[in-house]
Amino acid sequence: MILHLDMDCFFAQVEERENPRFKGKPLVVGADPKSGKGRGVVSTCNYEARKFGIQSGMAISKAYKSCSQATYLPVNKELYSRVSENIFRIVEGVSKIYERVSFDEAYIDLSKVVKNYKEAEKIGESLKKLIFRQENLTCSVGIGENKMVAKIASEEDKPDGLTVIKPSQTLKFISKKPIRDIPGIGPKTENKLEKLLGRSNLKIKDLKALSKKQLIDEFGKKGEDTYFKARGKDRSKVGSENKTKSLGREVTFDENTTDPEEIIYTFKNISKEVSGLAEIEKRKIKTVVVVCRFEEFDTYTRQISFDPVQPTEELIYKKGIKLLLRLFLKKARPVRLLGVRVLFG
DNA sequence: AATTCATTATCAC
DNA sequence: CTAACGGTGATAATGAATT
Incomplete structure (x- = not known):
């Protein structure tokens, strides 16, 4: 039983907390737009900025064209790192078995912490409350039978969401999701899969048309993972801290x-x-x-x-x-x- | 034959 | 009309070089 924690537009939310005058207006954290000539990208933006079509990873010059009136802030890693430490202290209180994916994302293994999904949901609620009380920040939580399901579940009801998918619901839940929701399927793999199946807008259930051999031949190890993920199976472990390589x-x-x-x-x-x-x-x-x-x-x-x-x-x-x-x-x-x-x- | 090295591709956030 | 496009770190595939 895995819980996925994902802070809502983390960098932007922290900046709003530090400076409430940014709230309610479009806010973009990322590269300096330099009046449209900047070369970097958007790290994170708040929901007001998203209304203008701005997204993480977008060229900052494009963001600036869509919304030059937004507030543009540089990435203050120092600040987000401090806040992240506080959040992970709370995470550690939930279970010692957790994985730090980034400043704002974690997997927590609840298998040894709770007996059933009802209890898991309670943990999710209390985690959200603790983070909100102690840090005044909202997050989204997903709970499922493995990392993939938990991760897709946390996206379901953003921001400030809590979604629990019991094993009996897994297949129904993932089947209609776009294949890009599977961790490990990026733009290149999506494109190749579309060519293989001869159409676009693929859903996870569409991947079942491909045999394990076909996927391995085409994508190697990743293909094998995809075969299982299309069926709701993901055996990857919630791994704790590893040394930097x-x-x-x-x-x-x-x-x-x-x-x-x-x-x-x-x-x-x-x-x-x-x-x-x-x-x-x-x-x-x-x-x-x-x-x-x-x-x-x-x-x-x-x-x-x-x-x-x-x-x-x-x-x-x-x-x-x-x-x-x-x-x-x-x-x-x-x-x-x-x-x-x-x-x- | 097995391991390491070098390079590119892909992905996540 | 289209393209615009960071920084950090991981893993895998592949082929060449070493052991």
Whole structure:
């Protein structure tokens, strides 16, 4: 028995809480729109902004065109992180078996906490109340027999919703949902599935037309997962904290550049940031990866591995710049984005 | 033959 | 009329290089 907790438009809601004058008017948290010339995206927006068609992940320039009168705020990670910690302290009080998906999303395994769905619903209600009393924030909760069902259920009645799907209701509940509601099916997979079945607007029940073999041949492991998920089955565990496997930074230039000085200078900066963060981890690194996106949006990575060593700024910079310059000199085109990432040993 | 490395693709949030 | 498009981290597939 799994509970999925999802804070309602988290970043925007926190900003409204901190500054109630933002309430009742469109609010967008994300990149600086720069009067329509900004290059980033929307992180989150409140429901008033959604009325203008604004959504998470949308280009900030597009959002600005739809609603230039909205308030645009930068992402204040520090603040959301603090609030998130408070929320997870409450989560921990419900069950020690939980999974932190992001600042604002969690799975909680209730199997050892309650005997039936009636009790699970009570837990859901009290969790919502605790979060609202202690943090003055609303969330949506979904409860189901596995992570997928819980997650789809939490979407059902947003914002401030609570939806319980008993196992006997699972198939009926998921069958009419769009396939994109299945975690792991993104735009590419949706598109491929539409081509396979020869039509669009696919529902989860439509996936039953594909055999397990067909799905595995086409999508590998993900295909096998999809086969089961289409039938309401998801055996993935609610996994607690895992060690970080990699850490990186990337930046998009305000304007594409071919200036080697600017590229090298920027690379030095992000190398420094990554080394700073990596040193805090107190772990050795074994690979440096550089990322370079050119103006046509084509993105390349180059990486070098070595015997694990304590990360230093010099090491990351020296290993990385070699890879980067090789790429840049070969392509000789304007660069849009640079990144560097380290993999821990 | 098995493991690691390098690269790309895809996804979530 | 259309396109516009971050940053961080994970996992999988695939082929080449090493052990």
